[in-house]
Amino acid sequence: MHKKALLISGPCSAETEEQMLQSATELAATGRVDMLRAGIWKPRTKPGMFEGIGTKGLPWLRKAKEVTGLPVAVEVATAKHVEDCLAFEVDVLWVGARTTGNPFSVQEIANALRGVDIPVLVKNPIHPELELWIGAVERLAKAGLTDLGLIHRGFASYGNTDFRNAPMWHLPIEMKRRLPDLPIICDPSHICGRRDTLAAVAQQAIDLDFDGLMLESHPDPDNAWSDAKQQVTAAALKTMLEGLTWRHEPTNQREFQTALAGLREQINQLDTEIMQLIGRRMGVAQQIGQYKKDNDITILQTNRYSEILDRSLRQGEKLGLSPEFVHTYLEAVHLESINRQNKVMNS
Numbered sequence: 001m002h003k004k005a006l007l008i009s010g011p012c013s014a015e016t017e018e019q020m021l022q023s024a025t026e027l028a029a030t031g032r033v034d035m036l037r038a039g040i041w042k043p044r045t046k047p048g049m050f051e052g053i054g055t056k057g058l059p060w061l062r063k064a065k066e067v068t069g070l071p072v073a074v075e076v077a078t079a080k081h082v083e084d085c086l087a088f089e090v091d092v093l094w095v096g097a098r099t100t101g102n103p104f105s106v107q108e109i110a111n112a113l114r115g116v117d118i119p120v121l122v123k124n125p126i127h128p129e130l131e132l133w134i135g136a137v138e139r140l141a142k143a144g145l146t147d148l149g150l151i152h153r154g155f156a157s158y159g160n161t162d163f164r165n166a167p168m169w170h171l172p173i174e175m176k177r178r179l180p181d182l183p184i185i186c187d188p189s190h191i192c193g194r195r196d197t198l199a200a201v202a203q204q205a206i207d208l209d210f211d212g213l214m215l216e217s218h219p220d221p222d223n224a225w226s227d228a229k230q231q232v233t234a235a236a237l238k239t240m241l242e243g244l245t246w247r248h249e250p251t252n253q254r255e256f257q258t259a260l261a262g263l264r265e266q267i268n269q270l271d272t273e274i275m276q277l278i279g280r281r282m283g284v285a286q287q288i289g290q291y292k293k294d295n296d297i298t299i300l301q302t303n304r305y306s307e308i309l310d311r312s313l314r315q316g317e318k319l320g321l322s323p324e325f326v327h328t329y330l331e332a333v334h335l336e337s338i339n340r341q342n343k344v345m346n347s
Helices: 017-030 055-068 079-087 103-112 130-142 170-178 188-192 195-207 234-243 253-294 302-318 323-345
Strands: 006-010 035-037 072-076 092-095 120-123 148-152 184-186 212-216
Touching (some): 006 017, 017 035, 017 055, 035 055, 079 103, 103 130, 130 148, 130 170, 148 170, 184 195, 188 195, 195 212, 253 323, 302 323
Parallel strands (some): 072 092, 092 120, 148 184, 184 212
16 A cells, blocks of 8 residues: 655745635645645745745634645744744744754754644754754653654755755754654655646655655635745646655555565675775774874875775766765765874874
């Protein structure tokens, strides 16, 4: 059977009552959306940009819920936001990326929610800092909130051109490892920043066993007041969702484990061999460090590293390894080699 994924959708920003009702009605008609989202307060990068309609938009969401039956979710950044959302019976709150990165703001929200039973989702901070993400969850948990979850919306990355926010999939995977009991939802809209790549990112999140998707939609995306390029119509959203491959959970756990056991044992053996080889490599690096120390030679030899990198990139291409992986692997190995040689130099 297919895993039931939570699907949250709605406009980046609530603009008018008519827009919200139209959005909710069209999304409900798809039969695929579980929850309506809308930005009421928008923390923008620069002044003068549209910063949200404010509290007057909350009655529109409540009316949309009454008309369609869809529960609603809103981003909060202050205690006042929390107070207003609770007054208008918002069903789910989420902490935005900019707020997650500010422990004072998260603590203010946690204090405002003390004693309140409401689901709260926490987006990753703008920059790739897992401890800030985990810290935000811990602050909310210490305030007594038990229905918590995560939203992965990508991370700011200087020089990045493929995504609005680089997904850095290894970071949400690490969060799943550290906090396995918390559901995690992917927000392809903020990762992509444009609608033509949404499906590919959504599919990758599904393949990585995320628990749901948050996708922005708008009745007239090109004329949206904020983030127009990453929003889609309800009809386009439905088509996209129908085109995704929804992975299934194994129905026969014993058969599933047996089928993978042999392959996993091969992985275990190969991992052991790799670690042994790296250990031997570091032993040679220490010998080189001793020679450099004895002959007053600097540790860093940039020409040598460039030679290793060029050779490894050529080998990696023949083996089907991506240049990004080869770079990342060699940087880690090179740094460990330098650390080993530095210890020898200063022993």
